[in-house]
Amino acid sequence: PLQEKPFLSNEEIMRYSRQLLVPQFGVKGQQQLCRTSVLVVGCGGLGCPLAQYLAAAGVGRLGLLDYDEVELGNLHRQVLHGEDRKGKPKALSAAASLKRLNSAVDYVPYHMQLTPENALQLVQQYPCMDIIADCSDNVPTRYLVNDACVLAGKPLVSASALRMEGQLTVYNYCGGPCYRCLYPVPPPPETVTNCSDGGVLGVVPGIMGCFQALEILKIASGQEPGYRQQLLMFDAQEARFRTIKLRPRQAGCSVCGENPSVRALQDYEKFCGSAATDKCRRLCLL
Amino acid sequence: PLQEKPFLSNEEIMRYSRQLLVPQFGVKGQQQLCRTSVLVVGCGGLGCPLAQYLAAAGVGRLGLLDYDEVELGNLHRQVLHGEDRKGKPKALSAAASLKRLNSAVDYVPYHMQLTPENALQLVQQYPCMDIIADCSDNVPTRYLVNDACVLAGKPLVSASALRMEGQLTVYNYCGGPCYRCLYPVPPPPETVTNCSDGGVLGVVPGIMGCFQALEILKIASGQEPGYRQQLLMFDAQEARFRTIKLRPRQAGCSVCGENPSVRALQDYEKFCGSAATDKCRRLCLL
């Protein structure tokens, strides 16, 4: 965690006054949030609203990771970017927009792909991250982020969206399952639909990213998150939410179980049979 | 409605490609959205995310109304503004930020208070608005917006937030109730808590504003909204959603009933016994 500040400054009291008034958050919650570092994996449809509300609320440090550049087709949902950012790295574009909103946050943009070689270092070493947000868009990255969080002992707040549906779970937190506990075997590549293929209504990842931010704010401020060992399913077409009770941490899990076979990060593209991007999947399968 | 365009341009197809792929939305939904005008009453914690996702999705015209100027204490939830906008009118600040995201939308900022004198004109006359979003922060404005929508025959997508709770309903739409059907008598002023007094966690109006945007996108694109004659209650502390079945339009309602006594806009500050702002309430009561 970042260095503790014993008092909030006058400027902080002014800026955060409305959330300092919320009994469940308060001065203590604000002080804890100001000391929290969050790594956002993916600055797209989920990462944009998530980073926006964490920055506005005054998180201490925000790592913003994305290997991609802004395209026109992103702007219907990736609301931190803009028309003048076309071709610019998303990580830098997101940091620049957030800085306008709250310059007191320490933004650390990473214009790179998360890989088995760099993931643990990014999560564990300087600057050490307290909570990881999976806002990625492909299967290999979701397994990679999960395994890195388990090996580093970090909570993982994960969401996803497609068409008019969204899902959210807090993994690897207080006895709850990890991603592999639920999904020990990756889905066959031909069954996976990405936003590039299947489309997505932009406000659906908007809603899911805001939820992820809420779960992170609760963990950071010492409240119990809502979706540990639970799955939130959102169906925007039926305007329906559903909360599902999930299995606990599995003793036989290959990464978080009692005798894990995965003790270091591996080759996730090979494991999943697909590339760590939502773009060239079909290409790569040829 | 705005003028119909028979075809989407190549740029529009590129920009909106991911939502054009969504079967429930598609090309027809996009064309209808491009012809839709939405008036956003209040560019604060609800209005910012709502306007952001409507602009990103390509709404035709966005009226942005707020009498207020940006303050530091707004920025924890009013994510369209920024530090360099302090003291600037919120309506203009919002329009400037949205223009960066999607310059094809026609933004109409109104730096003024909504009053019984100007409300009907704003809703009905040029530029005529198809859907109204109540993102306001006080009781008199909520009655005023409701009555203007009933008199002008416009659907009203209304949300509110306080502390860690949010509420949302679509009023005055397809046989559903109006605000007065549910609340014929205003609450006693001493029972009303505003965000200035009670505080609010910023991401809570974030989530509610995104929902409002979703309901508007559904109405604009010809889908059935989820919350006509229904109330969405969101409790962020318990991470719980609840959908409540509401009464239908009431025959005895004083504005939308069979023999309405309210046939023109009235003095809502007097009717409610409080000022149309979330700031000086206590002052005004002295």
Added chain:
Amino acid sequence: MAAPISLHLEFGGGAELLFDGVKNHHVTLPSQSEPWNMKQLLLWIKGNLLKERPELFIQGDTVRPGILVLINDADWELMGEMDYRLQHQDNVVFISTLHGG
């Protein structure tokens, strides 16, 4: 004689602040000669749960303006309002309308 009935009462939107900030109350209404209805429940709440300033919750013989009453996830207007006859295990919610944004 009607048997005692158990209810789940919930308060939200700020109405819980009149009940020591407690949102969920599991209560048992005693046996009485007539079946319990909403009108009697309101009186029971006033006499047994409300700690202070009852006028912020009840005015006259009904809930004050700005509080919505829900019976088993439906607006009480659909259920008969004050005359609704309470059933064992009913869920009754009193939710204060929010106005902030």
Added chain:
Amino acid sequence: MAAPISLHLEFGGGAELLFDGVKNHHVTLPSQSEPWNMKQLLLWIKGNLLKERPELFIQGDTVRPGILVLINDADWELMGEMDYRLQHQDNVVFISTLHGG
């Protein structure tokens, strides 16, 4: 003989596309000598509801990786998975995991 049972089956997250895009199915399983369990339900779905490409839903004798099965709003792992004995009016959901963002 076990009596026929009615179930509410739901498919989501894209799994509905294997069932003509229909998310909700109310089905009645016929009377048979043994009580119905999940293993038999999967075979019944394969034989009666699945229109094409069954391998995108069932692999071997269980659901394919990436589909989560929920029985009455709980992960089927908590309910006994394939051996869970179905009850009349049970709600069974098959939800495809989403990966987009």
